[in-house]
Amino acid sequence: MSKPAVYPPSAEFVSKARVQGMEGYRALHEEAVNHPETFWGGVAEREIHWFEKWTKVVDWNPPDVKWFVGGKLNVSYNCLDRHLDTPRKNKAAILWEGEPGEQRAITYQELHRLVVRFASVLKSRGYKAGDRAIIYMPMIPEAVIAMLACTRLGVIHSVVFGGFSAEALKARIQDLGATAVITADGGYRRGKEIKLKPAVDEALLDCPDVRDCIVYRRTGSDTPMKEGRDNWWHTLDETASEDCPAVPLDSEHPLYVLYTSGTTGKPKGILHTTGGYLTYVTATMKWVFDLREEDTYWCSADIGWVTGHSYIVYGPLAAGATNVMYEGAPDYPAFDRWWRIVEKYKVSILYTSPTAIRALIRQGDQWPDAHDLSSLRLLGSVGEPINPAAWEWYHRVIGKGRCPIVDTWWQTETGGILIAPMPGAVPLKPGSGTLPMPGLVADIVDLNGFEVPPGKEGYLVLRRPWPSMARTIWGDPDRYKEQYWTKVPGAYFTGDAARCDEDGYYWILGRVDDVMNVSGHRLSTMEVESALVKHAAVAEAAVVGKPHEITGQAVCCFVTLKKGQHDHDALGKELRQWVAHEIGAFARPEEIRFTDALPKTRSGKIMRRLLREIVTNHTVAGDVTTLEDMSVITSLAAQQDED
Ligand code: PRX
Secondary structure, three states, rough: OOOOOOOOOHHHHHHHHHHHHHHHHHHHHHHHHOOOHHHHHHHHHHHHOOOOOOOEEEEEEEEEEEEEEEEEEEHHHHHHHOOOOOHHHHHHHEEEEEEOOOOOEEEHHHHHHHHHHHHHHHHOOHHHHHHHEEEEOOOHHHHHHHHHHHHHHOOOOEEEEOOOOOHHHHHHHHHHOOOEEEEOOEEEOOOOOOOOEOHHHHHHHOOOOOEEEEEOOOOOOOOOOOOOOOOEEHHHHHOOOOOOOOOOOOOOOOEEEEEEEEOOOEEEEEEEHHHHHHHHHHHHHHHHHHOOOOOEEEEEEOOOOHHHHHHHHHHHHHHEEEEEEOOOOOOOOOHHHHHHHHHHHOOOOOOOOOHHHHHHHHHHHHHHHHHHOOOEEEEEOOOOOOOHHHHHHHHHHHHHHHOOOOEEEEEEOOOOOOOOOOOOOOOOOOOOOEEEEOOOEEEEOOOOOOOOOOOOOEEEEEEOOOOOOOOOEEOOHHHHHHHHHOOOOOOEEEEEEEOOOOOOEEEEEEEOEEEEEOOEEEEEEHHHHHHHHHHOOOEEEEEEEEEEEOOOEEEEEEEEEOOOOOOHHHHHHHHHHHHHHHEEEHOOOEEEEEEEOOOOOOOOOOOOHHHHHHHHHOOOOOOOOOOOOOHHHHHHHHHHHHH
């Protein structure tokens, strides 16, 4: 393999950076590894306001962990109240742009007022610490307001991405035992209204415990409301109090649950708690994004994913940043919408996904070239491996060769960024997340837990606790232990394959389990399979991720049908739509392949590995000794050749 290009930070960037040069990085990392208690205690004290100080920094009883034991704090207080007696009071917290073009600039003081009013609405309706609320909203400031209002009272929130279907929403409401749903009539995407409330109505038919559904009016379209259960946000706001103090909560109080796909059909509710999470996301906001007071920061993720939680809401607001927030699609009304936004708001830090970058590359350089992007000083990437060609384009065409790119590896479960360059310190290699954050001990191992030598592929595991790690799976602690803590003894199992090079840089190679990564969204093969077999015509289904030029992976389904006459073309379309209805439009399969049989072991297990080989390499070279019937593979491979 040829040696990858290396991009050291420019002297100019280093001279102004928060962490300067490799010595700066190493000093932080070593202190955190050698003295975790004093290191993290110091970070927590500097970055966070505590109503009561902790008695112990970390209590580590693998896999159980407590950070800042006994400390009391409030997340909304840290994101809002504490900025109000500083010059940040009148600084923009959110610069929002709706897809149709409306603009709102909300200062910290105004955001505080709006959050207090909404928190007092929730409080007056009886919500208190420990209750659960679902947030199902478009990318509007009220989504942030709803999240922060929950945290003000200690109500545990779970944001469900607006692209999820009624079925998926229902499953999450029920699993969480939520009693409130906060939503909107709809939002805008590619010039069309995407309605949300009908999905809520459908979901709530089977959720008798939900007492309140609060609906923000975003689009103004016709929205039926159910008497006694549904209320408009603006009506409740009319009588809202402006006195609603932040409740001091235990450091380990549950902050939110975020559902993510695992290796079974049932999504897992990843639980994050308060003190450690907030400390870590605030610190990484500064280390990785080198955040300065005057920056205009834009993370293009949706609030429904973990990136939106940690790096649109909690990290940036706790750090006092100005956040750009955009409601709609990158290509509406034209492919330069993002570059217009960068130019208009003078964005200095842009954080996005490789899928978005690849989709924009395809449209040609004329779109970014038509805009002044000179305000940019730092670029970020998240969600999936970034291929070096996309990296180089991002660096050259968007960053004009001036802006470092922080490729940030992390997961819903890790809460915050774990492997990424500190941009004023670490030389970059396109395609590598580079080095671990302070205190993080990452290893590449085989399944017995033995380290593999540099350059060799293995499983990425993490050996030490970090403050923002997940605490458990909501309602299923055994699954949490089994999934993450039993595969490699004594270490957190990430589910990713990776290798480490001779400089200690990490190269993430992708998932090793039955999880697909489509446009940086995690999707389990089993989830799609369970959706397919619910359809009356389907006998069996096996789903694999297929390499895709833009989205990284695409969903490819092998389906066997029940006996009867079938029109394959029509049924293929119907099944794609069916999956979108069962899970959400983002899960719509790219391809449905009908087959007479699926490759199975003699004990009847579907061998997805072989299907993956077929869609990736168009043939099967791997071990087939456990395969029951070789002719199945021969005919699938032949079918592939005809395509
Ligand atoms: O496979 C890794 C990939 O995304 C997975 C985590 O997905 P999710 O929990 O949805 O969180 C996405 C946003 C943090 C990981 O197990 N992944 C994430 N970031 C990167 C990545 N793969 C390579 N490089 C990255 N920078």
